[in-house]
Structures are given as structure tokens and as C-alpha cells.
Amino acid sequence: MRISLLLFIYFLLIPAHLMAEETIHMPEDPGDNPQNLPADAEYLSELNMWITSEKASQSDVISEESVTRRHSDIALNDPYTYRQWPLDTYSFEEAFPYEKEASNTVTVAVIDSGVSAVHPDLKGKVRSDGYNFIDDNTNTRDTNGHGTRVAGVIAANSGNGIGVTGYTGNYDIDILPIKIMDKEGKGTSSDIIRAVNFALENNADILHLSLGSDTYSRAEERTMELAADQGAIVIASAGNEGNSSRMYPASHDSVFSVGSLNDNLTHSDFSNYNSSVDFAAPGEYIFTTDPGGTYSYQSGTSFSAPLFTSIAAMVASIDPDLSMEEVEDIMKEAAVDLGTPGKDVYYGYGTVFPAVAVREALFERFSEAMTVEEDKTWTVTFNQPVAPSSLEGNVYVTDQKGNKERISISYADEFIRVAPPFFGYERNRSYTLYVEDDIRTESGETINTAVQQEFVIR
Numbered sequence: 001m002r003i004s005l006l007l008f009i010y011f012l013l014i015p016a017h018l019m020a021e022e023t024i025h026m027p028e029d030p031g032d033n034p035q036n037l038p039a040d041a042e043y044l045s046e047l048n049m050w051i052t053s054e055k056a057s058q059s060d061v062i063s064e065e066s067v068t069r070r071h072s073d074i075a076l077n078d079p080y081t082y083r084q085w086p087l088d089t090y091s092f093e094e095a096f097p098y099e100k101e102a103s104n105t106v107t108v109a110v111i112d113s114g115v116s117a118v119h120p121d122l123k124g125k126v127r128s129d130g131y132n133f134i135d136d137n138t139n140t141r142d143t144n145g146h147g148t149r150v151a152g153v154i155a156a157n158s159g160n161g162i163g164v165t166g167y168t169g170n171y172d173i174d175i176l177p178i179k180i181m182d183k184e185g186k187g188t189s190s191d192i193i194r195a196v197n198f199a200l201e202n203n204a205d206i207l208h209l210s211l212g213s214d215t216y217s218r219a220e221e222r223t224m225e226l227a228a229d230q231g232a233i234v235i236a237s238a239g240n241e242g243n244s245s246r247m248y249p250a251s252h253d254s255v256f257s258v259g260s261l262n263d264n265l266t267h268s269d270f271s272n273y274n275s276s277v278d279f280a281a282p283g284e285y286i287f288t289t290d291p292g293g294t295y296s297y298q299s300g301t302s303f304s305a306p307l308f309t310s311i312a313a314m315v316a317s318i319d320p321d322l323s324m325e326e327v328e329d330i331m332k333e334a335a336v337d338l339g340t341p342g343k344d345v346y347y348g349y350g351t352v353f354p355a356v357a358v359r360e361a362l363f364e365r366f367s368e369a370m371t372v373e374e375d376k377t378w379t380v381t382f383n384q385p386v387a388p389s390s391l392e393g394n395v396y397v398t399d400q401k402g403n404k405e406r407i408s409i410s411y412a413d414e415f416i417r418v419a420p421p422f423f424g425y426e427r428n429r430s431y432t433l434y435v436e437d438d439i440r441t442e443s444g445e446t447i448n449t450a451v452q453q454e455f456v457i458r
Contacts (some may be wrong), residue, residue, distance in 0.1 A: 012270040059189025078121075078158065078165045080295060083287040085263050086167065086307060090282070094355030094402045095314055096158075096169035096249060101318035101362060105172040108154055108206045109199035111192065112147030113185060114140045115177035116291040119148060121156040121163040122175070130177035131198055133191045140177040143187050149298050152304035154313065163295055164287055167310035167354075171317045176204050181211065189213065192249065193223045201231055205316050208309045209255075210302035211235040212247035221252045226360050228254040228324040233316060235309045235416045237301035239272035242259065244345070251276035255310075256331075259348065260284065260304040265338060267346045271301055278348040279331060281307040281429060282336065282421050311354045318361040330360045335398050355402030356432075362450055363434060369454040374424035378433055378454065380448075382414045387440045400429065424456045 035189035081087060101365045104175075107127070117126035130140040142148045155173045156166035166173070167289040178198060180191035192209070199207050207227055219415035227234050238259040238420045239247035250257035257276045260283025268275070268283055282303030285297045315330055316322060322330070335350035343349050380395070395416060397405045405425075420435060425431055 014209075014439070024317070032333055076159060076165055077161050078156075078163055079161070080164045080287060083297075084164055085285065086282040087165070089263060089265070090307075090353055091402050092167060092169065092354050092396075095311075095358045096171075096402075098314075098318065098362060099169060099171045100356045102171055102314075104317060104320040105174060106205045106313045106317045106320075107174050107176050107203060108208055108313055109176040109178055109195075109202075109204035110147055110151050110154070110205060111178045111180055111195045111199065111209050112150055112211065113144035113181035113183075114142035114147045114179040115151045115175055116142045116148040116289070117177070118293075119152070119289050119291065120159070120293050121289050122148070122151060123157070125155045125157065125166075125173070126151065126175045129202060130179070131195075132179040133194050133198075134179055134182050134187070140179045142177075142179075142291050143183040144181060146181065146185060146302065147177065147179070148291045149288045149296070150208065150302060150306045151177070152295075153286060153303060154310050155207070156289055162411065163289065167307055168313050168317075171314050173313050173317065176202060187211065189215070189217045189220050189248075193220055196223050196227055196234075200232060204232060205320070206233045206235065206305060206309060206313055209234070209249055210305050212236060212239060212250055214239075214245050214247060214448060216246075216248055220249055221254075224249055224252045224254045229254075231323055233312050233324055234311060234325055235305055238274075238277050238303040240270045240300045240302075241272055242270045242275045243272060246269055246274055246276055247272060247274060255326070256308065256347070258301060258305040258308045259346065260299075260301045261338075261347075261351060265351060267339075268299075268301075268304075270299070271346075275343075275345055277345060278328075279308055279335065280304065280347045280351050281311075283307070308352065311352055311357050313363045314354060315357050318358060322361070328425040330357055333362050348420075353401045355398070356400070359398075359402070359432075359434065363452040364449060364450045366453045369430070369456055371456050371458045374427055374457045375420055376425065376457075378418040378453075379418065380416045380418065382416075382439075382441070385414055385442045386411075386416075386447075387442055387444075390438070390440040394439050395434070397431050397433050399431055405431065427457050430454060430456050 084248050155175050156164050158165040158169050178195045180187040180195050235256045236250035236251050240256045249255050256278045259280040260271035260276045260286045262282045281304040284299045286299050290296045314345040331352050332349050334352045337350040339347040391392050397407050399448045405421050408419045433453045435451050437447050
């Protein structure tokens with residue numbers, strides 16, 4: 001059923017003390033019309049929502065300051081963050097505050113050349129129970145530098161006043177170092193298999209492999225399938241040959257293959273392209289940690305892959321029970337399609353902005369995306385009055401990157417009215433309305449379910 005563009009959608013949210021489960025309650029039939037809805041309100045069973053043409057009156061206007069960008073509690077005082085262009089381009093600071101919602105430590109197994117645990121920016125981040133399959137001992141010191149650079153992208157300490165910030169901010173992420181590459185950066189597929197099994201035995205949540213070859217191995221593929229079946233998220237670099245060749249393990253079906261983008265968010269010339277590429281992430285001039293306590297710029301899919309791993313780690317920290325397939329679904333929903341419509345050989349499903357992915361894991365989807373006009377005003381209704389002060393920062397609209405739009409909010413009784421930006425939304429762009437779960441009623445109770453509604457401007 002098409003919905004008139006002049007109508008407003010009403011959400012009904014129930015405070016925690018009135019519900020047994022953390023779900024959105026909607027009336028089962030029109031006879032359950034919520035109190036205070038206008039007389040012309042119509043219940044759409046297909047969409048499980050009420051619509052009405054009546055506007056809420058404006059009162060207790062919340063200024064635009066209430067919906068400006070929400071910053072992390074992290075003081076990004078690391079002196080080299082200005083060299084980390086993906087921090088701004090991908091709005092990582094929009095994702096960092098949600099570490100308060102994270103419920104577990106995520107262990108990322110960096111299967112590489114080892115990791116320097118004594119680097120000042122990696123102290124406390126590198127587990128001591130890794131393994132060295134080159135020398136068959138527990139010494140995982142990095143003799144090449146590649147593994148330390150990869151680990152720094154993911155988990156360098158944030159806000160410590162040293163060097164760079166890891167792209168997981170202050171989320172509780174640690175690194176399990178597994179060394180299978182020698183000082184020349186060479187290893188074997190048999191050691192990859194041994195490393196994956198070791199990582200699973202040591203409860204790694206994410207297996208990261210910025211390495212590979214063009215030789216297919218059935219034994220390696222089965223190992224990756226086993227890892228995914230056991231709930232691990234497996235991520236690998238697509239390769240730097242700049243052609244359509246397939247690299248393994250990235251091209252195995254149970255592995256996320258990540259290509260590279262430049263700072264214009266276009267395909268890097270060196271990045272492999274083929275039907276196995278799943279997503280693309282920044283991979284040029286990535287400033288990161290080096291052995292010996294130094295830093296350097298690095299380029300390649302070896303560094304786009306850990307950017308993607310950082311986003312996956314934040315998502316997994318929010319919900320530790322997500323399967324590989326569920327993480328893939330979240331990433332697809334959060335991805336911005338950069339190439340031809342749908343999955344393509346250069347960008348896969350597109351590039352993922354971290355705040356969008358984290359919110360996708362946190363917020364329940366109210367209904368499928370809707371197509372509306374650029375001056376669309378949303379009206380949200382609650383079953384009892386809420387405290388206007390609690391709306392600040394908890395009701396907002398974001399663009400495709402997860403950045404908050406400068407909207408305005410007005411409040412009247414149980415209604416809030418979300419007006420568009422002054423010049424309206426941009427046509428043919430996707431936006432999302434969010435209602436966070438810490439809005440309070442006048443009695444002090446908090447809403448116990450966070451919801452989102454995606455919409456596209458026609």
C-alpha cells in the first residue's frame with residue numbers, strides 16, 4: 001500500500017516498567033487505538049503502524065544544538081590522528097560512544113608476521129598466549145613489521161596521548177598474535193590452517209589475515225568453513241595485483257574479502273577486483289604503528305582489511321552472539337553502494353561506515369525503508385508524556401555515513417515532531433531516523449527499546 005506523502009508516521013514506544021520483553025508494542029487491531037491519537041488515525045496492518053494527517057503542535061522546542069554531532073568520551077589527543085584520514089571521512093567518532101553498550105571483549109587473531117607487544121601504542125592490547133608457527137614456540141615478536149602495522153590499525157591505544165588511535169577507539173578489543181610469516185614476509189598455507197585452528201582453540205572472535213596467495217587449497221577452504229561454523233568472523237585482504245585474479249583465503253566463500261579505496265572513496269588501482277570481493281574500505285596512506293615504537297604510512301589491501309575488521313570488531317563487541325551470516329547482513333544493511341547497483345567486482349556490496357553498522361546492531365528496525373519527499377516531517381508518539389530534556393541527543397536523523405543532520409525537534413504532550421533541515425533533505429539520498437532507548441518519561445522511567453526507520457528522498 002502506498003502511503004500519502006502528507007501523512008505522518010506514529011511510533012508507539014512502551015517504557016520498560018510496562019513491558020515484559022524489550023520489544024516495540026503496536027496495537028494488534030484498529031480497536032486498540034492508542035490514547036490521544038487524532039480521530040482520523042488509520043492503522044496499517046501491513047506496516048504495523050498508525051498514520052494520521054494531523055500535526056503535533058509545537059511547544060518546548062528542542063534547539064538544533066540537541067542534535068549536533070555526538071562525540072565520544074574519548075579525548076582524541078593522540079598527536080598523529082590528523083594523519084588518519086579515515087577517522088573523519090568515515091566518521092568513526094560517531095561509533096565510539098556506543099562502546100558503553102558493548103558487552104564483551106573481542107579477540108582479534110592477527111595471523112601475520114607477529115606483533116610488537118612492546119610498542120608504546122600497543123601496550124596492554126596484545127595477548128601473551130599467541131604462538132609462533134615459524135619457530136614452533138611462543139615468541140611472537142614481529143621480525144617483519146607487517147603484523148604490527150595491521151594490529152595498530154585495529155587496536156592502537158586511543159586517547160593515551162601517544163601516536164595514533166586504533167579504529168576501534170575504546171572498545172574492549174585485544175590482539176591474539178599468531179606468527180606464520182617469516183622476516184621476508186613468506187609463509188605457507190599449511191601454517192594458515194594451523195593458525196586458524198589455534199585461534200579457534202583460544203577463543204578468537206575474529207580471524208584477520210592480511211595475506212594470501214593465488215593458489216587454491218581445499219584443505220584451507222574447509223578450515224575457513226569450520227571457523228565460520230564455529231561462530232568466528234574471518235576477514236582477509238583481496239590482494240594487490242590490480243587485476244581480476246583471486247587471492248586465497250580471501251576468495252573462499254566463508255571469508256570476507258576486502259578491497260581498497262582511496263580518500264575519494266574510489267577503487268584503488270592496485271586492489272584486485274573479482275566476484276569474490278565483498279566490501280571495500282580505505283587502504284591508501286594508512287598511518288599506523290611500526291616495530292621499534294615508530295609509525296609509517298602504508299597502502300594496500302593489507303590495510304583496508306583491518307579497517308573493515310575494526311568495524312566488525314565493534315559490531316561483535318555490541319552483540320557477541322552474532323554469526324558470520326548475521327554480521328554479513330549487518331554490513332550489507334550498513335554499506336553504501338559505490339559501484340553499479342548491487343554487488344560488483346570492484347566494491348562488493350560497498351563500503352561500510354562504522355556508526356551505521358554499530359547502530360544496525362543496536363537498534364531494532366521499525367519497518368522497511370520508505371520513500372518520502374525532501375521536506376518530510378516525522379512525528380513520534382509515546383503512550384505517556386516524556387521529559388523534554390531527555391530527548392536531547394536521543395532522537396536524531398543521520399545521513400548515509402552516520403553523521404547527524406541539523407534537524408529541529410518540537411514536543412507537545414506525548415508527541416515529538418522531527419522537522420527536516422532548513423533546506424530539506426537531498427533527493428535520492430538515504431537517511432535514518434533513530435530513537436534511542438534512554439528517553440525518560442516524566443516519572444523517570446526509560447524507554448527500553450531503541451528503534452530506527454530508514455527513508456529515501458524521492
